Amino acid sequence: MNKPKVQFPLKPAGREELINYIEQKKLKDIDWKKGRAFCLVYHPGEERAKLIKEIYNMYFSDNALNPTATPSLAELEAETVSMCADLFNGDENVRGNITTGGTESILMAVKTARDWAKKHKPHITKPNVVLPMSAHPAFMKAFHYFNVDYIPVDLGSDYRANPAAMKAAINKDTIMIVGSAPSYPHGLTDPIPEIAAIAKEKNIFCHVDACIGGFMLPFVKKLGYKICDFDFSVDGVTSISADIHKYGYSSKGSSVVLYKNADIRKFQFSLYTKWNGGVYGSPTMTGTRPGGSIAGAWAALKAIGMEGYMEMAKVTMDVTNKIKAAIESIPELELIGHPDMSILAFKSAKVDVFKLADELNKNGWHFERQQLPPSLHFTINYIHRLAADEFINDLKAAVDAAKKFSLESLATGLQVKAVKGLSKILPSGTIAKLQKGGDAPVKKENTAAMYGMMGALSGTDDLEEIVLDFLDKINSVR
Numbered sequence: 366m367n368k369p370k371v372q373f374p375l376k377p378a379g380r381e382e383l384i385n386y387i388e389q390k391k392l393k394d395i396d397w398k399k400g401r402a403f404c405l406v407y408h409p410g411e412e413r414a415k416l417i418k419e420i421y422n423m424y425f426s427d428n429a430l431n432p433t434a435t436p437s438l439a440e441l442e443a444e445t446v447s448m449c450a451d452l453f454n455g456d457e458n459v460r461g462n463i464t465t466g467g468t469e470s471i472l473m474a475v476k477t478a479r480d481w482a483k484k485h486k487p488h489i490t491k492p493n494v495v496l497p498m499s500a501h502p503a504f505m506k507a508f509h510y511f512n513v514d515y516i517p518v519d520l521g522s523d524y525r526a527n528p529a530a531m532k533a534a535i536n537k538d539t540i541m542i543v544g545s546a547p548s549y550p551h552g553l554t555d556p557i558p559e560i561a562a563i564a565k566e567k568n569i570f571c572h573v574d575a576c577i578g579g580f581m582l583p584f585v586k587k588l589g590y591k592i593c594d595f596d597f598s599v600d601g602v603t604s605i606s607a608d609i610h611k612y613g614y615s616s617k618g619s620s621v622v623l624y625k626n627a628d629i630r631k632f633q634f635s636l637y638t639k640w641n642g643g644v645y646g647s648p649t650m651t652g653t654r655p656g657g658s659i660a661g662a663w664a665a666l667k668a669i670g671m672e673g674y675m676e677m678a679k680v681t682m683d684v685t686n687k688i689k690a691a692i693e694s695i696p697e698l699e700l701i702g703h704p705d706m707s708i709l710a711f712k713s714a715k716v717d718v719f720k721l722a723d724e725l726n727k728n729g730w731h732f733e734r735q736q737l738p739p740s741l742h743f744t745i746n747y748i749h750r751l752a753a754d755e756f757i758n759d760l761k762a763a764v765d766a767a768k769k770f771s772l773e774s775l776a777t778g779l780q781v782k783a784v785k786g787l788s789k790i791l792p793s794g795t796i797a798k799l800q801k802g803g804d805a806p807v808k809k810e811n812t813a814a815m816y817g818m819m820g821a822l823s824g825t826d827d828l829e830e831i832v833l834d835f836l837d838k839i840n841s842v843r
């Protein structure tokens with residue numbers, strides 16, 4: 366029997382050793398501090414971050430699980446929820462909680478809708494949720510976990526949710542419909558007023574996923590941009606998710622889920638009254654609730670405030686407009702729809718966008734590759750004021766380089782077809798095997814063929830197996 370590759374440490378390690386080890390490891394990671402990552406990280410500037418961190422650290426060890434032990438955290442959480450309710454035009458009846466992230470907020474909203482329906486619509490035995498194709502996979506995770514069916518509805522030609530089609534998809538077992546403000550893939554806000562009106566007419570819940578836009582759209586709107594109403598000002602909206610750890614610029618591990626009133630939120634709570642350990646009640650998914658995340662969320666809203674968020678939103682939108690104009694000036698690229706805020710995606714009929722992505726990766730840029738249609742995705746935030754010009758230059762150069770590969774992309778197309786046939790017979794196909802370059806699970810360059818292949822296999826069992834293998838590999842010691 367071979368021992369695991371990394372063994373349990375016998376002696377405590379010294380500070381220097383640990384810090385060095387981490388610093389070395391971190392060299393592999395994206396360099397977001399210079400604005401080279403157009404995803405995952407949101408940074409409000411050193412000064413603000415320092416204050417938020419300080420308050421986070423004040424609760425480093427604290428657990429918000431038992432509010433009688435840490436009433437201060439219960440108060441900070443309630444204040445945070447109230448500040449968010451205010452931002453989202455709710456009234457004093459709005460209730461909510463801080464969660465560890467958008468996914469947990471969405472899990473909670475789906476679970477709450479399911480359990481509310483169980484009580485109020487007992488004739489529904491197999492509840493379903495109607496949502497646009499662009500809705501975040503956190504919903505599918507929730508449906509899977511909570512045994513709820515779902516009906517994904519094609520987007521309109523503008524890549525936004527299509528309310529008429531969503532209405533037609535609703536059946537007697539539908540408990541909720543969903544709209545995004547905006548959608549993650551394309552940064553396009555769904556027509557929430559129309560979606561909420563349908564929910565009201567059909568007497569079902571309407572969840573607005575403002576995970577990415579919650580702490581951007583209100584400020585962008587105030588700056589004078591045209592943004593459709595998406596919050597509690599819209600009649601029919603019953604719940605909202607919004608991530609403070611995205612454009613709220615707080616420490617990671619904080620989001621809010623809000624409900625129109627206390628009667629709805631009650632169905633979110635988990636309760637067990639027969640335990641030897643006493644009556645156990647818990648508001649969200651997790652048991653122990655990290656105090657730092659709650660304090661950090663509160664601190665971000667307080668330390669940045671409307672003025673700070675407006676300032677960051679203005680800078681972010683100026684940078685976005687610059688990058689947008691650059692994309693529009695490049696004849697090979699086409700923006701997907703008309704993005705509402707600082708998230709954009711472009712596609713191309715003339716160059717292989719995955720080839721283009723490989724070129725950009727070579728210069729250290731990090732962003733996301735998307736499918737259906739193949740496109741590249743950029744989340745622009747405050748930090749990109751430091752990098753926009755350099756990015757635009759590199760983008761232009763990368764398009765030129767990708768153009769040279771148009772012949773090669775024909776070969777990619779053939780390769781995709783070959784892989785598609787091959788994957789049916791692969792014993793336990795790993796993504797690594799499908800890449801040139803051997804064993805590394807993610808190689809930054811030369812991934813165009815792999816992404817082309819993934820696009821071709823989208824939604825198939827073959828792709829699922831390949832991705833499961835990949836997840837196993839990347840979650841193991843290498």
Ligand SMILES: *Cc1c(COP(=O)(O)O)cnc(C)c1O
Nearest residue numbers: 466467468501503549574576577
């Ligand atoms: C990020 C995001 C989520 C999921 O949030 P996590 O914090 O990653 O769990 C859900 N919906 C949208 C629109 C998002 O952008």
